[in-house]
């Protein structure tokens with residue numbers, strides 16, 4: 160797939176087979192996560208990699224109301240921010256950086272035939288507390304995104320159309 164095909168065919172996957180993602184593919188996914196732009200190059204992202212079935216089930220059950228897909232994933236990644244690298248008065252920058260990291264990982268995985276779904280955590284304080292507790296994060300680290308990965312149970316789709324909306328585009332002065 161070229162980049163455009165990867166972007167245009169990706170969709171959220173919530174049902175996974177039991178096939179394990181190799182360490183080599185995991186490393187490529189993590190490399191993609193660290194390759195994006197970062198405000199002032201602060202690179203606040205930290206990644207917690209989880210393969211343990213009980214941990215994946217616990218995260219799926221108790222992170223948020225909508226985190227259940229993690230229960231049948233073979234790999235979970237908690238994308239966190241190192242609080243010492245969060246800009247005072249510009250907390251949002253760290254979330255932008257970790258969001259880019261998350262999407263880069265999702266797209267890199269998709270290109271390798273690995274599906275995923277983003278499970279929203281930040282900025283809901285109670286979701287963040289749940290994940291921090293389950294994952295045993297130190298106080299210095301803030302969980303921002305949870306991503307469930309695995310090989311899709313259903314065949315991966317081709318390029319998806321129908322999402323382009325001309326009405327959302329505005330030119331020059333609005």
Ligand SMILES: Cc1cc2nc3c(=O)[nH]c(=O)nc-3n(C[C@H](O)[C@H](O)[C@H](O)COP(=O)(O)O)c2cc1C
Nearest residue numbers: 169170171172173223225226228276277278279280
């Ligand atoms: C910030 C964010 C949070 C999300 N949280 C959840 C979630 O908690 N549970 C879930 O099943 N999907 C979640 N999703 C996936 C969206 O539901 C999905 O991207 C959307 O329905 C569009 O479908 P697509 O990804 O297949 O294009 C989240 C996506 C984003 C970007």
